[in-house]
Amino acid sequence: MLCQNCGKYEATTHIKRIVNGEATEAHLCSDCARALGYDNVFPDFGFNFSDMLGSFFNEATVGALSNGIVRCEKCGSTFNDIVRSGRMGCGDCYSTFYDKLLPSFERIHGRTHHEGKKANTSPEIKKLSKTEELKENLKQAVEAQNYEEAARLRDEIKKLESEDNQK
Numbered sequence: 001m002l003c004q005n006c007g008k009y010e011a012t013t014h015i016k017r018i019v020n021g022e023a024t025e026a027h028l029c030s031d032c033a034r035a036l037g038y039d040n041v042f043p044d045f046g047f048n049f050s051d052m053l054g055s056f057f058n059e060a061t062v063g064a065l066s067n068g069i070v071r072c073e074k075c076g077s078t079f080n081d082i083v084r085s086g087r088m089g090c091g092d093c094y095s096t097f098y099d100k101l102l103p104s105f106e107r108i109h110g111r112t113h114h115e116g117k118k119a120n121t122s123p124e125i126k127k128l129s130k131t132e133e134l135k136e137n138l139k140q141a142v143e144a145q146n147y148e149e150a151a152r153l154r155d156e157i158k159k160l161e162s163e164d165n166q167k
Contacts, residue, residue, distance in 0.1 A: 003029035009031065010029060013026075014028075072093045074093075076089070077089030
């Protein structure tokens with residue numbers, strides 16, 4: 001779709017306005033959108049991602065730590081710099097300021113140790129997967145018209161299912 005304003009370029013900005021219950025749409029190229037003032041749609045929100053991250057660190061922590069200023073050996077950032085900007089200066093900042101960052105990480109994430117995902121290797125799960133595997137083999141045997149193999153698999157499935165029902 002071409003820009004409705006200049007008609008030369010592809011429309012990349014699509015604006016829908018509803019005024020007094022009446023909807024109007026405008027499809028503009030980036031140059032026309034910028035010229036008409038649609039380059040910054042949310043100017044009054046004042047949202048800054050680093051402000052949000054910086055708010056996770058409380059100001060009491062900043063004041064308490066300013067007595068003994070420790071700097072990261074690699075980038076020279078202080079803990080106060082990290083608190084104010086909400087960003088680490090480099091990867092080494094994590095180890096340099098680990099003790100000071102730990103309470104904030106606990107507040108943000110709820111814990112500081114990554115648990116990860118663990119496979120469930122319980123016997124019930126193994127039996128279920130064995131049954132599922134046998135059912136898939138049964139389906140393939142029937143499709144291949146190998147009825148003797150299908151009958152054997154059917155009997156084995158019934159045996160496993162009856163063992164499960166007895167528990």
